[in-house]
Each structure stands twice: as C-alpha cells, then as structure tokens.
Amino acid sequence: MTLTRSDRLLRLVSLLCLAAVGFALISQHAFGMKPCAWCVLQRLILLAIAAVCGLAGMGWGPAIVRRGGAVAAAILAGCGIAAAWYQYSVAAQLFSCAQTFADRFITASGLDAALPWLFGIYASCNDARVSLLGVEYALWGLALFVVCAALTLATLWMSPDADQSPAD
Numbered sequence: 001m002t003l004t005r006s007d008r009l010l011r012l013v014s015l016l017c018l019a020a021v022g023f024a025l026i027s028q029h030a031f032g033m034k035p036c037a038w039c040v041l042q043r044l045i046l047l048a049i050a051a052v053c054g055l056a057g058m059g060w061g062p063a064i065v066r067r068g069g070a071v072a073a074a075i076l077a078g079c080g081i082a083a084a085w086y087q088y089s090v091a092a093q094l095f096s097c098a099q100t101f102a103d104r105f106i107t108a109s110g111l112d113a114a115l116p117w118l119f120g121i122y123a124s125c126n127d128a129r130v131s132l133l134g135v136e137y138a139l140w141g142l143a144l145f146v147v148c149a150a151l152t153l154a155t156l157w158m159s160p161d162a163d164q165s166p167a168d
Contacts, residue, residue, distance in 0.1 A: 010057030038087035080145035
C-alpha cells in the first residue's frame with residue numbers, strides 16, 4: 001500500500017492531536033493542573049479529530065474517503081477553535097463554568113463518569129486558567145486547532161498529481 005501526501009498529512013494531524021491530549025494528561029496527573037469543562041470538551045474534540053484523520057489517512061478506499069475525513073476534521077477543528085476562544089475570552093472570566101454548554105455536554109455524555117482520568121471536570125474555568133511559556137493553555141489549544149484546520153484543508157487543495165509522493 002502506497003500512502004499519498006494527503007494520507008501522511010492526515011496522519012500527522014492525528015499524531016499532533018494525540019500528543020496534545022497526552023500533554024494535557026501529563027499536565028493534569030503529574031503537575032496537578034486540573035481541567036475545567038471547556039478543557040475537557042477540547043480534549044474530546046482533539047480525540048475526535050485524531051480518530052477521523054487516523055481513519056481517513058489509512059490509505060485505503062477511494063479519495064472521497066480521505067476528502068470526507070479532511071472535511072469532517074476541519075469542521076471539528078472549527079468547533080475546537082470556537083471552544084478554545086470561548087474558554088479564553090468568556091469562560092475564563094466566569095466564577096464558574098457550571099451549566100455552560102461544555103459542562104452540560106460532557107456531563108450528559110457520561111464521559112466524565114465513565115473515564116474520569118480523561119474527561120473528569122475538576123476545576124472552574126477561572127481556576128483552570130494556566131499559562132505555559134507566558135501563553136494561556138486555551139490559546140495554545142486555539143493555535144493547535146488552527147493548525148489542524150489548515151492542514152486538513154490543505155489536503156483538499158492538493159491536486160491528484162501532487163498527491164503522489166516522488167518515490168511512487
């Protein structure tokens with residue numbers, strides 16, 4: 001099986017998303033940085049992007065599979081951008097993010113009870129406001145979602161000829 005450039009790009013996005021969730025879990029469990037509802041929602045979105053891009057980048061099936069996956073991942077990245085921006089600009093200013101969309105969604109899904117080590121909500125948005133290298137985590141997340149959107153959309157503009165690597 002020969003992987004195209006699009007396949008490789010989608011796999012890269014999947015890897016970036018999984019690495020970001022891994023970093024978030026290390027931050028939480030090793031360094032005590034407790035996540036808020038919006039942090040947890042962004043974890044879920046990153047895992048969804050990773051799954052979609054990982055499956056779409058498998059190199060099997062027609063090009064429509066890859067393109068459909070790229071579109072789905074770009075839409076999910078747009079949701080991530082909105083969540084990260086809301087967390088940074090609104091939720092982080094609130095005393096509590098209880099009963100916000102993220103809190104209701106995660107709680108209603110049951111993920112917080114089923115996998116509390118991954119999806120547990122342990123802090124308010126204001127308390128979860130943490131910086132890394134002088135930049136808030138929400139903005140790092142926003143930047144990652146922008147990169148994911150750009151890379152997945154880039155696969156849509158690759159021509160079929162440019163999609164093949166030179167070694168093919």
